[in-house]
Amino acid sequence: MLSxxxxxxxxxxxxxxxxxxxxxxxNMRMDQLRLVSxxxxxxxxxxxxxxxxxxxxxxxxxxxxxxxxxxxxxIVLGASARDRTxxxxxxxxxxxxxxxxxxLPEQNIALVFGRENSGLKNHELDLCHYLLRIPCNxxxxxxxLAAAVQVVCYELFVGSGQEIISKVGDVGEEPLATAEQMEAxxxxxxxxMADIGFLHPERSKSIMRRLRRIFxxxxxxxxxxDILRGILRFSQNxxxx
Amino acid sequence: MLSxxxxxxxxxxxxxxxxxxxxxxxNMRMDQLRLVSxxxxxxxxxxxxxxxxxxxxxxxxxxxxxxxxxxxxxIVLGASARDRTxxxxxxxxxxxxxxxxxxLPEQNIALVFGRENSGLKNHELDLCHYLLRIPCNxxxxxxxLAAAVQVVCYELFVGSGQEIISKVGDVGEEPLATAEQMEAxxxxxxxxMADIGFLHPERSKSIMRRLRRIFxxxxxxxxxxDILRGILRFSQNxxxx
Numbered sequence: 001m002l003s004x005x006x007x008x009x010x011x012x013x014x015x016x017x018x019x020x021x022x023x024x025x026x027n028m029r030m031d032q033l034r035l036v037s038x039x040x041x042x043x044x045x046x047x048x049x050x051x052x053x054x055x056x057x058x059x060x061x062x063x064x065x066x067x068x069x070x071x072x073x074x075i076v077l078g079a080s081a082r083d084r085t086x087x088x089x090x091x092x093x094x095x096x097x098x099x100x101x102x103x104l105p106e107q108n109i110a111l112v113f114g115r116e117n118s119g120l121k122n123h124e125l126d127l128c129h130y131l132l133r134i135p136c137n138x139x140x141x142x143x144x145l146a147a148a149v150q151v152v153c154y155e156l157f158v159g160s161g162q163e164i165i166s167k168v169g170d171v172g173e174e175p176l177a178t179a180e181q182m183e184a185x186x187x188x189x190x191x192x193m194a195d196i197g198f199l200h201p202e203r204s205k206s207i208m209r210r211l212r213r214i215f216x217x218x219x220x221x222x223x224x225x226d227i228l229r230g231i232l233r234f235s236q237n238x239x240x241x
Numbered sequence: 242m243l244s245x246x247x248x249x250x251x252x253x254x255x256x257x258x259x260x261x262x263x264x265x266x267x268n269m270r271m272d273q274l275r276l277v278s279x280x281x282x283x284x285x286x287x288x289x290x291x292x293x294x295x296x297x298x299x300x301x302x303x304x305x306x307x308x309x310x311x312x313x314x315x316i317v318l319g320a321s322a323r324d325r326t327x328x329x330x331x332x333x334x335x336x337x338x339x340x341x342x343x344x345l346p347e348q349n350i351a352l353v354f355g356r357e358n359s360g361l362k363n364h365e366l367d368l369c370h371y372l373l374r375i376p377c378n379x380x381x382x383x384x385x386l387a388a389a390v391q392v393v394c395y396e397l398f399v400g401s402g403q404e405i406i407s408k409v410g411d412v413g414e415e416p417l418a419t420a421e422q423m424e425a426x427x428x429x430x431x432x433x434m435a436d437i438g439f440l441h442p443e444r445s446k447s448i449m450r451r452l453r454r455i456f457x458x459x460x461x462x463x464x465x466x467d468i469l470r471g472i473l474r475f476s477q478n479x480x481x482x
Contacts, residue, residue, distance in 0.1 A: 024388055029378040052381065094399075134395070135404035137270040140293065143391070147265055150388040151395050154375070158335075163376035 001029065002156050004105050007149060008034045008069050008112045010120060015040045017116060019049030019057060020146030026053035028153035029162065033060040034069045034110075049146075066112065066124050073110040075100065078120050078128035079148055081141040090131035093152045097159030111152060116145050174221035185225055186212060192232040242270065243397050245346050248390060249275045249310050249353045251361060256281045258357060260290030260298060261387030267294035269394035270403065274301040275310045275351075290387075307353065307365050314351040316341065319361050319369035320389055322382040331372035334393045338400030352393060357386050415462035426466055427453060433473040 007025055012018050018041060022033060033056055035041060041062065050057045063069040070076050077096060091099065100109055111132060114120035125131070134143060134151050143151070157163065177185070190208055193199035199207065220228070248266055253259050259282060263274060274297055276282060282303065291298045304310040311317050318337060332340065341350055352373060355361035366372070375384060375392050384392070398404065418426070431449055434440035440448065461469070 020385060020388075023385060026381050027377045027384050027388070051385075052383075092404075135399050136268045136395070137398070140267045142293075143268050144261060144264060144292075144387070146385070147261075147268070147388060147391040150384070150391055154377070154392050154395075157378070158376050163333075 001160055001162065002101070002153075003030075003032055004103055004108055005030060005100075005156060006032045006034050006070075006073060006108060006110045007153075008036060008066070008110050009038065009145070010036045010066055010112060010124065011115050012038045012041075012145065013116050015043030015046040016049045017145045018043075018060075019046035019051070019053075021113075021149045022046070022050040022053040022056040022060070024146050024150035025153050026056050027150070028157035029160075030153050030156065031056045031059060033057070035060055035062045036066050036069050037064060038062065066127060070110040070112070070127060073108040075107070075109045075130075076112060076128045077110065077130045077132035078112045078125050079114065079132045079134070079152070080119060080125065081134075081136070081143070088125070088131050089129070090133050092133050092135055093155040094159070096130075096132060096152070097155045101156055101159040111149075113145060113149060174223040177220045177222050177225045181222065181225055182215070182220070185215070185220075185229060188229055188232050192236050195236050242401055242403065243342070243394075244271075244273055245344055245349055246271060246341075246397060247273045247275050247311075247314060247349060247351050248394075249277060249307070249351050250279065250386070251277045251307055251353060251365065252356050253279045253282075253386065254357050256284030256287040257290045258386045259284075259301075260287035260292070260294075262354075262390045263287070263291040263294040263297040263301070265387050265391035266394050267297050268391070269398035270401075271394050271397065272297050272300065274298070276301055276303045277307050277310050278305060279303065307368060311351040311353070311368060314349040316348070316350040316371075317353060317369045318351065318371045318373035319353045319366050320355065320373045320375070320393070321360060321366065322375075322377070322384070329366070329372050330370070331374050333374050333376055334396040335400070337371075337373060337393070338396045342397055342400040352390075354386060354390060415464040418461045418463050418466045422463065422466055423456070423461070426456070426461075426470060429470055429473050433477050436477050 007021065007030065009018060009021060012035065015038070018035065018038060025031060025033060041060075042057070046057055047054055077091065080090075096111075100107070103109065112120065112124070112128060114124065120128075132152065134148055136143065186208065189211065190199065190204065193207075248262065248271065250259060250262060253276065256279070259276065259279060266272060266274060282301075283298070287298055288295055318332065321331075337352075341348070344350065353361065353365070353369060355365065361369075373393065375389055377384065427449065430452060431440065431445065434448075435445075
């Protein structure tokens with residue numbers, strides 16, 4: 001789905017960073033990696049840091065020049081932390097996602113990341129249509145290469161709407177208690193508090209209101225409600241002995 | 242501004258990762274780092290990977306237990322990629338930012354990140370109010386520790402509204418051309434095209450409309466307009482010779 005985005009790394013010095021980039025990409029379902037004159041590649045450090053994303057690494061294509069690497073791309077964005085003296089249209093990672101996540105698959109878009117220490121040179125930025133910006137601390141704005149790729153890919157992934165928010169935390173979840181079940185619980189709770197001598201009849205209303213507020217807020221599921229009512233029953237029986 | 246957020250790393254194995262986390266935090270103007278029983282700290286690898294964020298590293302506090310590390314926190318979020326069998330309220334990084342970036346400074350909020358290989362244990366998650374989730378590829382969901390911290394801190398930074406989008410690209414920028422200046426340019430352009438014999442009087446209207454569309458879209462500044470009109474003048478003179 002995000003395969004029209006090509007991550008292009010220019011003259012990366014440390015092979016470990018290439019591996020970390022591959023991992024960052026795969027974490028966000030991206031797999032199109034292009035390398036322009038990497039210092040050392042392939043390399044054991046790259047494979048180690050890729051940590052399970054070695055398929056992305058193996059499929060990476062190596063180019064001699066940035067021009068070759070972006071030849072088939074219609075939009076080219078160059079990541080840049082530095083202020084440039086010439087005005088240049090820029091997009092944040094999020095704006096990039098909003099603009100192009102839904103582009104046609106044949107609409108190749110290059111995301112170009114420069115060297116670890118010095119970024120992209122001006123003649124390389126001349127090949128870019130936009131500066132790609134990651135909002136950050138203006139006094140300490142140089143992100144680690146893989147961290148920058150991670151943030152950009154994350155925004156593209158979020159923008160693609162592939163995430164299924166509800167999945168985590170829902171495993172084995174019981175249905176929420178109905179209002180009727182909650183009312184039965186409140187009656188049981190009130191009765192129990194009377195049984196154990198906690199509830200003064202005069203103050204019962206305001207206490208019950210507070211308790212309702214607590215338990216309504218927690219959105220109990222049916223299993224949890226069963227547990228609470230079990231506790232109430234034991235409390236009633238204990239009192240009865 | 243984001244100092245009420247405490248990044249808490251539990252039993253980190255590789256000191257390099259602690260350094261990378263410090264860098265990721267400082268990139269996003271965060272500086273509150275807490276370490277629970279790190280394997281090796283301080284360590285040269287941590288300082289090397291911190292790469293200029295050693296102030297964050299030096300200020301980090303070390304604790305013997307997670308309980309101690311979060312003692313003064315009112316909200317505790319535990320980062321978790323794994324699905325848990327028990328239902329647990331979860332928030333994405335972005336939701337966390339929306340909910341608490343504007344919280345009072347004394348409202349300490351812990352962002353707890355587990356071990357590189359195994360994350361947080363269940364008894365540690367019991368101390369958390371929410372699972373902190375980073376949307377990602379469900380088939381390859383384990384982010385590098387520093388990458389996870391980077392994404393979360395990035396969302397908090399963006400949520401804090403500290404970024405100044407307009408800054409990059411505006412350095413040295415000239416004022417945009419006024420509509421009047423643009424009209425003068427179009428007249429000059431049309432005249433030049435007539436002078437060089439390009440413009441057929443009959444088709445002049447539709448060609449001019451296309452050219453207007455091009456140049457209006459590019460939002461020329463006054464300096465760029467000067468350059469273009471200079472080219473037009475030379476073109477006219479060349480034709481005249």
